[in-house]
Amino acid sequence: MLAKRIIPCLDVRDGKVVKGVQFRNHEIIGDIVPLAQAYADAGADELVFYDITASSDARVVDKSWVRRIAEVIDIPFCVAGGIKSEQDAQQILKMGADKISINSPALQNPALITRLADYFGQQCVVVGIDSFYDKSTGQYQVYQFTGDEKKTSATNWTTLDWVKEVQALGAGEIVLNCMNQDGVRQGYDLEQLTLVRDICNIPLIASGGAGREEHFKDVFKQADVDGALAASVFHKKMIEINVLKQYLAEQQIEIRLCK
C-alpha cells in the first residue's frame, strides 16, 4: 500500500532554515544540511526546501546547498524558489534534487508547467499554490510573491480554478499552502483541502496549520491528502516524527514505519 507522506518543510533564506508566522517575521532555525539529515534519520518521507525569497528577488536559489543535501540524505527532496525555465530546473535537478516546485513563475507563465513536464517528466514538476481565504468574497484566492510581504499580491485566479488549470497543464503534484492557517498551529484547513481534493487527481500535499498529532490524522482521514507538510512543529520539536508516525499507524493510516 502506498504510504501517506510526512514532509518537513524547510524554508530557506540566505542558506539558513527560517520560519515565520503567516509568512512574516522570519526567525533562523538552523543550518540546512544537519537539519535535513536529522529529519531523514528520524523517518521523514520526503523534504521540501523553499527559498522563500527567491521568486520575489528575481534570483534562483543558491545552488551549493542543494548539492550538499544530495550528498548526505537518502530520501527524496524537492526544491522550490525562482525556477523560471528549463535551464533553472535542469540545474537544480542536476545537483541531486528529485523534484522542483514552481509557484509565482507558474502564475506568470503557465506554459512553463507544460514545458517542464514534457522535458523532465510530469512526476518531478510540483506546483506550489499559496491560497488565502478572502472573507469579503467568500472565495479561496491564489496569491503570488508570498516570500516578500511588500510584493505579496492576490492574483485573478481562484484556488479551485488554478488547481484545475495546473493539472491540465501537466503538473505532477500540488502543494497547497493554506495561508490563513500557516504557522498558527490550529490544524490544517480541512474544508479547503477537501474541496481541492475533490477536483485534484494528482498527488496533493497539505501545508499550513499543523500543531498537534491529531491534525495529521484529520488531514489524512478527512481530506485524503497524499502527504502532510509541516515546519514549525518539527523544527521546535513539538512533534517528533517517529512518534507521530507510530501514532498515525495506530490510527489505521498507511504509514512507513522506520525500523
Added chain:
Amino acid sequence: MNNIIIDTGCANLFSVESAVKRLGYPVTISDDPKVISQADKVFLPGVGNARHAMENIRQKNLVTTIKALKQPVLGFCLGMQLMAESSTEGVKPSTEGAASEANQVNGLNVIPTRISPLQAMGKRLPHMGWNTLTSVTDHPVFTGINPGDYFYFVHSFAAPVSEFTVASCEYGSTFSAAIAKDNFIGCQFHPERSGALGRKIIQNFLEL
C-alpha cells in the same frame, strides 16, 4: 573496483553518485563508450521522459555500447524503463490509454518487455511515494529484501509482470518493481532515495 554511472544527460546522476560514495565505493560518471565498456559495474540512472532520454543516448552513440555490456548493469527508474524493448512514454507526459505506433519509443531492448502507462484503476497518478513490494524473487541484488518493505516510487509508466519480474508492487494493478535478464537488472523505484533498504540494494549490486 571500477564503477561507472552512465551520463545519459538525465537529471539524477549526482544523487546516484552520492549514494554509491556513501557506501564507500569509488564511482565515476562517464559517457565515454570505452570507459563504460571497461567498467566492473555500470549504473544506468534516469529521470524524466523516455523519448528525451533515448534521444540523448543515441546522440552520445551509446546504444551499441550499453547493449554489448556483459558486466552487471543496474538501472534506476527511467533507467530500468530504457532497458526494455519499448515505451509509450512520448511527447505528452500525461498521456494515458492505448499505445499507438506513433507515440512509441524504442528502448535498449536488453530486457524484452514493454513499458506502458501504469494501470492505476482510478488511483491518482503519478504513482508517487513510498510503497511496499508485494513479491520478491531470490535475485542476488534483492538479498535481504522482503515483501512488505517500502521503497520510493515516482512514475506513471511501468513494466508489466512477466518472466523478467524480480519484484512486484501494486498500485491499482500489479506491476514490476524490478526486472532482470542476464547481467541487466532495473528497479522501477529509486534505491538511492529509499533509505536503508535502498542502500542495501545498491550494496548487494556492488558486492556481486
